[in-house]
Amino acid sequence: MSVKLINPKNKQPLKLIGTDFVDVSGNKFPLVRGVLRISHQDNYTDNFGMQWNKFDKTQLDREELGHNLSNKRFFAETKWDTQDLAGKNVLEVGSGAGRFSKVMLESTLANLYSVDYSDAVTANFQNNSSIAGDRLNLFQASIYEMPFPDNSFDKVFCLGVLQHTPNFEASVSALISKAKPGGEIVVDFYPINGWWTKFNAKYMLRPVFKRFDHHRLMQMVETNIDWLMKVESLLHKLRLGVLTRFLPVVDIQGTLPKYLSKAEQREWAILDTFDMFSPEYDSPQSINNVTSMFERNGADVTFAGFEYFEGFSAAVVRGIKRA
Ligand SMILES: C[S@@+](CC[C@H](N)C(=O)[O-])C[C@H]1O[C@@H](n2cnc3c(N)ncnc32)[C@H](O)[C@@H]1O
Incomplete structure (x- = not known):
């Protein structure tokens, strides 16, 4: 019924x-x-x-x-x-x-x-x-x-x-x-998970970024995604992955599926980075x-x-x- x-x-x-x-x-x-x-x-x-x-x-x-x-x-x-x-x-x-x-x-x-x-x-x-x-x-x-x-x-x-x-x-x-x-x-x-859960770029920058016009924020993410992804990958190669929490980009290694092509990975990274910064609430x-x-x-x-x-x-x- x-x-x-x-x-x-x-x-x-x-x-x-x-x-x-x-x-x-x-x-x-x-x-x-x-x-x-x-x-x-x-x-x-x-x-x-x-x-x-x-x-x-x-x-x-x-x-x-x-x-x-x-x-x-x-x-x-x-x-x-x-x-x-x-x-x-x-x-x-x-x-x-x-x-x-x-x-x-x-x-x-x-x-x-x-x-x-x-x-x-x-x-x-x-x-x-x-x-x-x-x-x-x-x-x-x-x-x-x-x-x-x-x-x-x-x-x-x-x-x-x-x-x-x-x-x-x-x-x-x-x-x-x-x-x-x-x-x-x-x-x-x-x-x-502990006191460190909010000790990262996402929670430090959200109070400012969530107030941006959404189109402007999306444009900022799209403009900066390539160098952010490169720095993220470099930090992992240098075994400094722990520092990636201070980069204003989604955790690519930790959250994106491995089967994505390079272009798909970029698209997911833009989506998830916008999703990190734009929501009104994140508790x-x-x-x-x-x-x-x-x-x-x-x-x-x-x-x-x-x-x-x-x-x-x-x-x-x-x-x-x-x-
Ligand atoms: C991060 S998205 C997740 C979407 C989907 N479940 C997924 O995992 O792909 C969070 C969703 O919750 C919705 N949402 C937020 N507050 C809500 C509310 N008060 N009532 C219903 N939906 C809400 C948003 O519009 C958004 O689409």
Whole structure:
């Protein structure tokens, strides 16, 4: 059965009339470029809207070339069984250009309800609507105002998002509220590893760079990426890799897949460096803290720790919503 759509503010059901979804009080939400827009289109995630529409295909898996990092990460973190997901209603929050939406839709027969607060949903629709037909339901909406009743979903996942929301615990609570009792919630997030977590160029420069006009920041990254990549590589060759944390460029050796060509590596480096500096919020958390947030907000934690895939690791918490 499909999930009912509601106006998140007054909880009234939404019905499709013409090209708008309308509640009984007459509030309208338009379908724009294939996506139901619940939120104001301009908000603190505009940087993500820009980055995911510019780099809409960059991080998508291309299985024919052996590019499968998103698939490996998704299943390493969720441990979900593809057969078990057939016909289930699954919620994804903060889908960006849809790299994990694509994995879900291609590997399972689940119905995916996918939300992002930014116009990244436009890129996701273009990337994934043709593979899934009506199994993909996309919404531009905030994690705090999603257009579904509570207790609607068999599974909920939220990867690479929570640190970029203004209130980490309220976001965890929102995810748990949408799962059915007995439903599973899986999140990953930037971990706090120690006092040194924020002792690097990213956290030193972010307060300034995030205020830059996004187009100007993107241009700065594009102009400087080549020499930054060269210095990064040189420091590694000189066995001075420890110093790369003070370079204003993404950690290429530590975070980019090895199978990328030189040109692809450059493209990923621009995307990820912009993604380092532009978000309004960037709040890493300790795994213990996130575990407590799950427990306080109605879910029993089944796993809290690092999951490993393709030489990378991610901080993951999984939980089951209490009855
Ligand atoms: C770093 S991107 C990750 C995208 C995708 N999960 C991936 O890993 O490729 C973070 C995403 O979270 C979204 N986001 C941030 N705050 C949000 C909120 N309050 N509600 C829903 N999405 C949000 C952003 O728009 C952005 O697309």
